[in-house]
Amino acid sequence: xxxxxxxxxxxxxxxxxxxxxxxxxxxxxxxxxxxxxxxxxxxxxxxxxxxxxxxxxxxxxxxxxxxxxxxxxxxxxxxxxxxxxxxxxxxxxxxxxxxxxxxxxxxxxxxxxxxxxxxxxxxxxxxxxxxxxxxxxxxxxxxxxxxxxxxxxxxxxxxxxxxxxxxxxxxxxxxxxxxxxxxxxxxxxxxxxxxxxxxxxxxxxxxxxxxxxxxxxxxxxxxxxxxxxxxxxxxxxxxxxxxxxxxxxxxxxxxxxxxxxxxxxxx
Amino acid sequence: xxxxxxxxxxxxxxxxxxxxxxxxxxxxxxxxxxxxxxxxxxxxxxxxxxxxxxxxxxxxxxxxxxxxxxxxxxxxxxxxxxxxxxxxxxxxxxxxxxxxxxxxxxxxxxxxxxxxxxxxxxxxxxxxxxxxxxxxxxxxxxxxxxxxxxxxxxxxxxxxxxxxxxxxxxxxxxxxxxxxxxxxxxxxxxxxxxxxxxxxxxxxxxxxxxxxxxxxxxxxxxxxxxxxxxxxxxxxxxxxxxxxxxxxxxxxxxxxxxxxxxxxxxxxxxxxxxxxxxxxxxxxx
Numbered sequence: 410x411x412x413x414x415x416x417x418x419x420x421x422x423x424x425x426x427x428x429x430x431x432x433x434x435x436x437x438x439x440x441x442x443x444x445x446x447x448x449x450x451x452x453x454x455x456x457x458x459x460x461x462x463x464x465x466x467x468x469x470x471x472x473x474x475x476x477x478x479x480x481x482x483x484x485x486x487x488x489x490x491x492x493x494x495x496x497x498x499x500x501x502x503x504x505x506x507x508x509x510x511x512x513x514x515x516x517x518x519x520x521x522x523x524x525x526x527x528x529x530x531x532x533x534x535x536x537x538x539x540x541x542x543x544x545x546x547x548x549x550x551x552x553x554x555x556x557x558x559x560x561x562x563x564x565x566x567x568x569x570x571x572x573x574x575x576x577x578x579x580x581x582x583x584x585x586x587x588x589x590x591x592x593x594x595x596x597x598x599x600x601x602x603x604x605x606x607x608x609x610x611x612x613x614x615x616x617x618x619x620x621x622x623x624x625x626x627x628x629x630x631x632x633x634x635x636x637x638x639x640x641x642x643x644x645x646x647x648x649x650x651x652x653x654x655x656x657x658x659x660x661x662x663x664x665x666x667x668x669x670x671x672x673x674x675x676x
Numbered sequence: 677x678x679x680x681x682x683x684x685x686x687x688x689x690x691x692x693x694x695x696x697x698x699x700x701x702x703x704x705x706x707x708x709x710x711x712x713x714x715x716x717x718x719x720x721x722x723x724x725x726x727x728x729x730x731x732x733x734x735x736x737x738x739x740x741x742x743x744x745x746x747x748x749x750x751x752x753x754x755x756x757x758x759x760x761x762x763x764x765x766x767x768x769x770x771x772x773x774x775x776x777x778x779x780x781x782x783x784x785x786x787x788x789x790x791x792x793x794x795x796x797x798x799x800x801x802x803x804x805x806x807x808x809x810x811x812x813x814x815x816x817x818x819x820x821x822x823x824x825x826x827x828x829x830x831x832x833x834x835x836x837x838x839x840x841x842x843x844x845x846x847x848x849x850x851x852x853x854x855x856x857x858x859x860x861x862x863x864x865x866x867x868x869x870x871x872x873x874x875x876x877x878x879x880x881x882x883x884x885x886x887x888x889x890x891x892x893x894x895x896x897x898x899x900x901x902x903x904x905x906x907x908x909x910x911x912x913x914x915x916x917x918x919x920x921x922x923x924x925x926x927x928x929x930x931x932x933x934x935x936x937x938x939x940x941x942x943x944x945x946x947x948x949x950x951x952x953x954x955x956x957x958x959x960x961x
Contacts, residue, residue, distance in 0.1 A: 470867050489869075496867040502860050505959040506882045515878065516868040547959060567868070 419448040419603045420469065420571060424478035427464050438464040440628035441478070451597050451604045453614035454622045455660070461629025462607045463499075466575050469605065470496045482571065492520070495564035497574045501556035503548040503563075509535075510544040513563045520567070527566060534562045538592060554585040558592070565596065574606045578613070587645050590616055594642060612648055615639075615656050623664060633663050749929040757929035758936060765930075769937055771914040775831050775903045776941070779838025780896050786839070787846025787895065788888065792876075794847075795854040811844035817905035824910045834906035834914070841902035842895040849891025853884025886957035893949035900942055 427439040438461040446452050456462050467473050469480050471490045480487040482494065495516075503512045513531055514524040524531070535541050538558040548556055557577055564572060574593075578586045590613060597604055608614050614621050621635040637656065639647060647653050731751050737743070738750045745753065758765075794801045816837045823833030861883070865875050881888075907916025915934050922931040 467863070472863055472866055490867050492869060494867075496864075498860055498864060500860060502864050504861065504879070504882070506885070506957075515865070518878065519865060519868045519870045519874055549959070 418445040418481075419450070419483065420446040420605070421481045422465070422469065422478070423481065425465060425468060425475050425480070426477035427461070427468065428476045429464075437628040439468075439475070440630050442624070442629055442631050443478075444622050444631060444634075446603060446605060449601045449603055450619050451594075451606065451617060452620045452622060453606045453608055453618035454624060455608060455611060455614045455664075456624030456629060457626050457664075458609055460624045460626050462609075462624060463575055465624075465629065466496070466573050466605065466607050470494055470573050472496075492567070493569050494571045494573060495567060495569035497557075497560055497564050497572065497577045499576050499579055501548070501553070501560040503551075503556055503559060505548050508545050508547050509540065509551070509559055512548070512559060513566055516563060516567045530568075531562070531566050534565055537596075538562055552585075553581050554589065557581065557589065561592075561596070565600070569602070571603045571605070574604065576607050576609065579608075579610075586613070591645065593617060598642060611657050611660050612653075615653060615660070616643060616645075616648060621660065623660065635660060635663075746926045746928050749932055753929040754932040754936060757933040761930055761933060765915075765918065765934065765937065768913055768915050768918050768934075769941075771831065772903055772907065772916065772938075773941065775834045775838055775906075775914065776896070776899050779835040779903065780842050780899045782835075783839040783842025783899065784846045784892055784895060787843040787891065788850050790843070791847045791850035791854055795851050801851070808844050808848055811840065812848055815905075816841040816902050817909060820906045820909045829910060829912045831911075831914075834903055834911060837902050837906045838899045842899045845895035845898050846888075846891040849894065850884060850888045853887030853891075854880060856883055856887070858883060886953070886960040889949060889953045889957055893946070893953075896945045896949070897942060900938070900945065904938060 422442060422444050425439050425442040427437075429436040429438055442461075442465060444452075444454075454462050454465065464473075468475050469487065471480075471487045471494070474488065482491060487494070503509075504515065507515070510531070513535075517524040517527060532541070535544070538561060540555060540558055540562065543551065543555070543559075548559075551559065561577075578589045581589065593604070593606070594617065596602075606614075606617055615637055618637050621637060622631055623633045623635070624630065625632045635656070639653070735750050735752060738748060749757075790804075794804055819840065820833060820837050823836055827833040827836070858879075861879050862875055865879050870878065903914070904916040904919075907914035908920055909916075911917050915938055918934045919931060922928070922934065
């Protein structure tokens with residue numbers, strides 16, 4: 410690791426190891442995983458299903474501890490949820506008994522901040538993601554894509570500096586997923602937030618990331634790192650260029666060589 | 677403790693459409709709280725017409741076949757008695773309603789608090805559950821003679837019987853609600869820094885609300901049953917007491933008037949919880 414990396418690391422994971430006690434025995438989910446994420450960087454963690462990606466992200470969010478190793482934000486260890494870090498989950502995870510605006514106000518209620526003071530910010534964010542006018546709709550009245558956009562607004566509204574995204578678009582159809590990836594790129598370019606994005610979809614990772622950390626199957630280890638230097642803003646047409654497909658096959662090859670298997674999607 | 681829950685589970689969730697452990701099927705819920713809605717004038721007219729036919733038909737049947745009054749009084753006689761004897765019956769209605777309301781309030785509070793406490797610890801739940809099931813399955817009216825020996829013929833033994841009938845019903849349903857742990861939603865609240873108490877108020881209680889309301893509804897109807905039964909068994913007042921009084925005198929119009937008043941109380945309970953469910957738990961259906 411170069412010196413510069415360590416110094417400007419916004420978020421770093423050092424030797425993360427995690428064992429779970431389950432009914433059927435002990436699961437070794439993470440094994441000595443380390444990575445450093447620079448300030449304002451968009452990185453993807455790519456790996457097959459069940460490789461410990463979510464475990465890694467939940468530890469980074471301070472939602473559960475590690476058996477060994479640590480997570481550092483700006484040099485300070487994360488042991489519980491941190492106000493500078495917001496998490497976006499696999500499912501949109503909206504509360505079905507609250508309408509859209511009350512869902513977005515949930516973090517403010519928890520942090521005991523008056524939502525009225527942040528109303529302009531929330532309205533602006535809703536307009537940006539195309540949800541203006543849906544404030545009083547309930548989650549069941551919104552499509553999957555709209556729900557996930559609402560959950561992104563909910564996380565952005567409290568203005569964290571780090572966004573952790575746990576396969577947020579895995580449940581969406583391919584077209585909606587493309588739209589959402591464009592939206593994430595746009596939000597990232599406008600806000601300069603540090604984003605860690607977890608996915609098992611190689612094309613999604615390449616489209617979004619500055620760097621890709623490839624994980625091996627369980628127990629999750631860092632198997633390789635790829636720098637992705639396609640210019641930004643990236644267009645959806647990028648996905649069909651020969652250069653893009655070459656990167657896809659390179660990463661796919663790396664995963665298969667590293668003991669990986671077909672559980673990784675190539676779209 | 678929610679914290680431990682998060683620590684010990686691998687964060688993978690059932691995909692949409694797959695039912696999760698502890699999920700309550702919607703059928704359970706909707707059977708009690710959502711009837712078919714009336715939409716058109718035709719439906720309203722048809723409903724009124726059938727009601728008129730049933731009541732008028734009964735009236736006609738009784739007068740044509742000369743059914744004796746002591747077997748089944750005609751609807752018009754029952755209606756007349758409800759109006760004429762209302763001043764006499766009103767204090768008894770109040771007694772029954774008071775027993776029901778007081779017993780229900782105590783029982784429902786005990787039930788909800790116990791449910792919230794017991795679901796905190798699966799171990800405690802395993803120990804307590806058999807006793808709760810025993811209470812749910814035992815008709816509490818059976819205890820009334822014993823309670824009368826101790827507390828006399830006033831309202832007290834009946835209020836105690838209502839409480840004993842209500843709280844296990846409320847508890848068992850509320851506990852089912854509190855057990856519906858959605859790890860993802862708790863994790864969401866935790867990721868924004870929510871405390872255990874905040875997780876209860878913002879996630880667990882709203883999530884349990886549909887089942888709590890079902891428990892309150894079933895509990896209150898059991899409460900009415902127990903209050904009436906307790907008055908029948910022994911007591912100096914209340915609608916149940918009037919039932920045994922009028923039947924012993926073979927005053928059947930008054931007897932049936934009491935039954936109609938009991939039915940009205942029951943229906944009032946149903947409509948109340950139906951509306952509460954519409955307001956607080958409509959997201960479930």
